Amino acid sequence: MSMRRWHQAVDALNLKDKAKKWIDGLDFSVAVPSAYWVERTEDMPPELDTIPIFSEMIHILDFVARNQLSDTVLMEAMPKLFGPRQDVTVVDPLIWDVVERGQIAVPTEQLRSLFTGIFDQKMLLPVNCSDTHWCALM
Template sequence: MEHLDLAGKGLISDATVNLLLRKLVGQRTDVVYVNPTSLNVVVAGGFYYQTTHLKTFFYGLSTETVLLPVNCDGNHWCAIAIKLQEAAVLIYDPMGSSCMKVVRDLAKNVLSYLPPPPESKRRYHIRSYESDIGIETDSYNCGVFVLTMFEDVCGLGSPGKCNKGDLQYLRYRYMLKCL
């Protein structure tokens, strides 16, 4: 049932994002992801998120790429991707909205749970992910933008600049992956 929200023009659910991440990178040993329902980010009137459970999630990791899908207020997807080997923390908001501040603050909070950076790096650096897909101009494809960001960060490629038709194609492509 999760994949049905990909057929329409609506926000992709937490369950669908979780299923797609499992399909895209679930078999890989060099990539791990956080279930989107576990972050529960609330933005309205300030922001709230629960991250203490992530301490055990990061325990034992050393060189993996970590994907954190962030659903702000249940209506806008953003992302954090952490490349432990490179000590890089990439943050992404497809619309460049005010949620970016929340995502940056969440990334700063998560830093305390990360393993020490590699010896060649002194510390983790948080920076914005530069997308070649474009900027989200509607209110429902943010999940598609985030999933393409995750694919790119994991070395699966990027579709490049997308128009509305391309974004609908990507939604169908993701729907097929769910089957």
């Protein structure tokens, strides 16, 4: 196994441990709006162990304990957040680079073709700022 794969494996195992601790620390008695209410399931921590550490599924744990979301996880979350809305189109953030010191590399030809024919839709453009947080343009 290469050092890179070894580090990926260690990161994935640490993320699984962090997820288990986060789940154990959740207070399910806190009042929340019904749209966010979930029941505790005892099989959740053991189910985390079934996620292969080198699979794309491991990225779903980015949601745990407020980790920085990867591009992959962000694109999984956006359709769930905006899925019912036919007037919103989410643009894959991989079409441009990370914003560094206020600068962004935008492929103008790709953007031009992206907006061609769009008249009555909102375009959600996620932008990763300095690799520390996500912003969005709409």
